[in-house]
Amino acid sequence: MRILLTGGTVLSLDPAVGDFASGDVLVEDGVIVEVAERIDAPDAEVIDATDRIVLPGFVDTHRHTWQTAFRGMGADWTFADYLATMHGTLRPRYQPEDVYLGNLLGRLEALHSGVTTMLDWFHCAESPEHADAAVAGLRDAPGRSIFCYGAGWGTTDPIDAEIRRVHSGFSGNGLVTMALGLRGADYTTMDTVASDLELAAELGLRTSLHVASVGTQRPIADLREHRLLRATTTFVHANGIADDELRMLADVGSSVSISPDVELKMGFGWPMTGRVLAAGLRPALSIDDCPAVGGDMFSTMRTAYAVQRGLDGGLRSRDLLEYATVDGARACGLETRTGSLTPGKDADVILLRADDLTVFPVFDPAGTVVTAGHPGLVDTVLVAGHVVKHDGVLVDVDLPALRARLLESRDRIATAAGIPLGGTWRPLPESE
Template sequence: MKTLVRGGMVVSMDPAIGHLPRGDVLIEDGRIAAVAPEIDAAGAEVVDATGKIVLPGFVDTHRHTWQTAFRGVGADWTFDQYRVAMHGVLKPHYRPEDVYLGNLLGRLEALSSGVTTMLDWFHCAERPENADAAIQALREAPGHSIFCYGAAGPDIEPEVRRVREVLPGEDMALGLRGPVVSTMDETAADVALARELGLPVSLHVHGTGGWPHGDRPIAGMAVRGLLDDRTTVVHGNGLSDDQLAMLADAGGSVSVSPDVELKMGFEPLITGRALAAGLRPSLSIDDCPSAGGDMFGAMRTAVAVERGRLTSRDVLAFATVDGARACGRGARTGSLTVGKDADFLLLDAEDVSVFPVGDPVGTIVAAGHPGLVDSVFVAGKPVKRDGKLLGVDLPALRARLLESRDRIAAAAGIAFDGSWTP
């Protein structure tokens, strides 16, 4: 089956192709077959992209999707308040059905705003049924999803092995317990397990001091050979330049969550310093109780805060091709490159909020928003068209999520109208 996306402004994120003021994209069997100013493809189904920007789907490298039901309640929270609220007060009341609904609605929301590939950093795995519910939701939502099992407790190995049996390696990652909240021996054991099972690892690091390993956790991992090209450090705020260089030398990556890091009082963003150290950062949302769930906002915050160190082209790469590399999918997605999966978006370039579009990259980063996302394609299949998700009963899902939220809030004895201060 052939599909020809015709006549859009093509932002390929492939340096060999560049940006085409007017271009066509040919799709065959779910993959990109050609990108050119004009393509003759007799018999192909035509998608008219006139007045649209065609660009790769976004890649979110770190999102705690299970928390979707409590969107917005943490807009004013510090990190300590978030940790107490979500993990201490609310999480104990989550049932598998609550996890399922949060993950499903959260993944659909991400998809609707253009996130075609997402790593779900799942740390609500106090019972096996919760992990199973999260995975089921990710499977039901269209889009590429990676389940990052957030290890918890003293004996994680049996559960990690169980989950690994039901997920292909490319669809699973291991979220490390440490090194900032566990011993280096535990971190070494977790990394050894991940390597045995062929899993990439992701770990949270932010702040300086106050952790078991002080402010040099990445140096400690480097000494023990625990860093490689499948290591992603989330946040990284406070890491010294030499530790960023160690991560770069090992081929690792960083995932920066601009809105959450700034709101919650982490150290300054490391995007500019990471580039200087030889790392290509990726972007992520983190949590929707505290921040919006779209990559447009993350890009805009990053370039505004790090202006002079970053350009709009840098941050669009962070949100697409660099994110794909961080997820181990650089050969499959992240750019409109021949042979890659046809994961792409059509943005409305005639919307009054962005018209007229001169530089499409600058427009996407400076003024882009989810309302521009007209269409989303995953592996060549439309999952959103004309501004509407396809094949999804959103009213029914909304009703179920509200019931879930209300039950959890009642059990926890909290209000979700902005009056609760953890």
């Protein structure tokens, strides 16, 4: 199966390949085989990329996808509101079917906006059936997904048997793979972190954990003291982490995932983009949770860019494209498979409309994508060479039926939780 993307403005995100004002990308059996100004492939299926910007699909390194049904509910939430509502009030009412629908619709929405690779940080493991439903939701969406299982999140309960059970259902290097969501260092004990890391190493799983510094806390230094820093771990947020601790992460080869919109809105502190770079790390980007923020990488890039430019005048627009593609792929351990339009990598490709009035005329393609891009520009999406969105429409997806099921799920959970639908809702302070 050969596909030729022809006549588009190509941003390869690979310095060895370069960019083309007008170029072609040839895909064979799901893999990029050539990127050039002009490719002769008379036997290939042709996708006309005229008036399109062709670039690698975005990589979201951390999203709590199960929360999709409550999109927009947390627009005004603090982090305390989020914990009280999503985890204290709503999560206990979730049934496996609710998890399945949240993951499926959330993953489809990410694909719709050009996110070809997404790490699903799952911490709604109310039962083994909930975990199985989350995996099924990802598998029923045609994207490249990583099920990062946060089993026993916030506890010291044994998780070995459950992790092994879920892991046994994964095989090879398919589109849906597995990672382990660590429970420390902010939420549990060092012994628990050590045990989880040992299990992850045995099963060959990468790991991810939420971390921040409050007051005099030095979580990264504590992990290093206990010899628990790993190159295969992604640290999410890292707000307030000291500069020398960031250098510890750089020394061991860890990665950092920044969620700028949530971090600013919920009071985590300034996104760590500039400080992470100064420490010798390359940041990756993530959405975090859609009840509070939009689910697209365009707004995420724009926020990270504007904030850091405001703080120190640093960064170029193209830097943000790299964080959202090649650096995200590296943080997920997928740098040899995706993240750039490099011959030999899987064809995870998106085509953005350059003739849309919101961006026309395009002078600087990279600058336009970062400063003015939005999901409405996403015309075509390929994952491993398969067209999953074309002419602005997801392929072979019955959205009306799925929308109806998700609304039914949301309404049932909200009613069970005693939360009225519509308008603004926040939990009452404890004093009230």
